[in-house]
Amino acid sequence: MAERVRVREISADEGGRLLGLVRRSSGSVVTWRRAQIVLWSAQGMEVGQVAPLAFSSEDRVREVIHNFNADGFESLYPRYGGGRPPRFSAAQRAEVKRIAVGRPADRGLPFSTWSLAKLAEHLVAKGVVDDISHEGLRVLLRDEGVSFQAMKTYKESNDPDFEAKKDRIVTLYGIADGKTEPEPDDPAVVICVDEFGPLNLQPHPGKQWAPVGGSHKDPNRGPRRRRRATYTRPHGVRHLLAAYDLAGDKLYGHMKKRKTRTQFLAFCRYLRTLYPPEVRIAIVLDNFSPHLSTRKDTRVGDWAQANNVELAYTPHYASWLNRIEAHFQALRYFCVDGTDHPSHKEQASIIRRYIRWRNNNAADKKLNDIVNRANVC
Structure with missing residues (x-):
């Protein structure tokens, strides 16, 4: 029978710190995901419930919880070797680009478009990269000529000529x-x-x-033109x-x-x-x-x-x-x-x-x- 693992009791300050790590939009994806696992466990969820939410295995979830119980917040941060982390290889960059321009639904995920957070999480979960921050992912995509753009419509011509x-x-x-x-x-x-x-x-x-923060009700900031509403056009x-x-x-x-x-x-x-x-x-x-x-x-x-x-x-x-x-x-x-x-x-x-x-x-x-x-x- 699999070992039942639960995170130790955490204080209100520790809970607030974990929540801050989860809510921030930058930093290491590994740290972000580990903090999520700890929070889910602290909320009473079993390892079998946490694993699919974290797109990870149950063994990996147990390892994160054990490490947090032993080392606290230090275990949430990846321990890289000395010096600058290695740059992504050409093959990794090409794979990141290929996944980014694809649709998440084609990979069995329940959302229609990639956010930086979801894409970074998927790349780490699939082993494409060991770790990547949201900002680092945005810079990598920009260097590869990929940006977040609005979808456009098209109408295909049915003209035989x-x-x-x-x-x-x-x-x-x-x-x-x-x-x-x-x-x-x-x-x-x-x-x-x-x-x-x-x-x-x-x-x-x-x-x-118009002046910054200008309003038609604020004379100190100057009036801003308003668009007239119309209902009849005779x-x-x-x-x-x-x-x-x-x-x-x-x-x-x-x-x-x-x-x-x-x-x-x-x-x-x-x-x-x-x-x-x-x-x-x-x-x-x-x-x-x-x-x-x-x-x-x-x-x-x-x-x-x-x-x-x-x-x-x-x-x-x-x-x-x-x-x-x-x-x-x-x-x-x-x-x-x-x-x-x-x-x-x-x-x-x-x-x-x-x-x-x-x-x-x-x-x-x-x-x-x-x-x-x-x-x-």
Whole structure:
């Protein structure tokens, strides 16, 4: 029969010290786990109950309790040899990275993501490393190019012609960037077109500069702007029909009350007037219904054929291929976030002024940082 082992009686001060070791977020994982084992035993738990909680064997739990009964808190701290502990080998670092980017559930653990504490504990329990602090683990992961990031969503395209459409758009981008030699029938100008909106009159969330600790109720620290709450929005919406000329690095836009095929064609005619009729242009656009020709309404296709225009449609659920999306991110940051426009006229005015500013300041660092972060293709 296995020996029944229980930690000795501990005082209130010792209990508080053990609790402090368990709650801290830095230091040796070995010390942290040993303190947990001692606390569980002090709470009346048997060795067989403690072992699965500690991800350890019953023999190891008994050893920790015996050592604490004999040596007290000194037994909680690992006794390394003299000098600096050895660095982790390349194989250990690779294994730590492999485990960190995986899912805990795949290893039979009852949680969905790794924290530094859980990951460090698992690495020690599995013998990947003898010991590692939470901060040491964070530094190791950072050196290996791993950081704690928010999960992103994606939508997979179900377009049967995905590859052909994507390759054509990428080729057009290469022509506009001067990286691809154009064929005789290839367009000389590439324009990305899409709609931004709907834009309604509401307070938009955003950020601002304000005194530290500032409050609208604290006059000594200065007032901080508040965002108005709204419940009814009776003023309708507006839509921005926008285009981005890749080679010219120019943004164009028209504000409209509606975004039907009629408004879209009017905007396309405007874009066509920017270049001589003999210059072939390509328009990259998504599969929004006003952009398409149908059996009942062939105006879009007829206009493109008659005006020396190639329409390059992105695959379904692949609007990220349209480079204008990245410029919408910058537009939202500079002239929509944190605003509360009283009228559509004022809202349209600031958007038009932004487009003029953007075309005159295309080299602005903040602008390019936002666009480059958002640009996928």
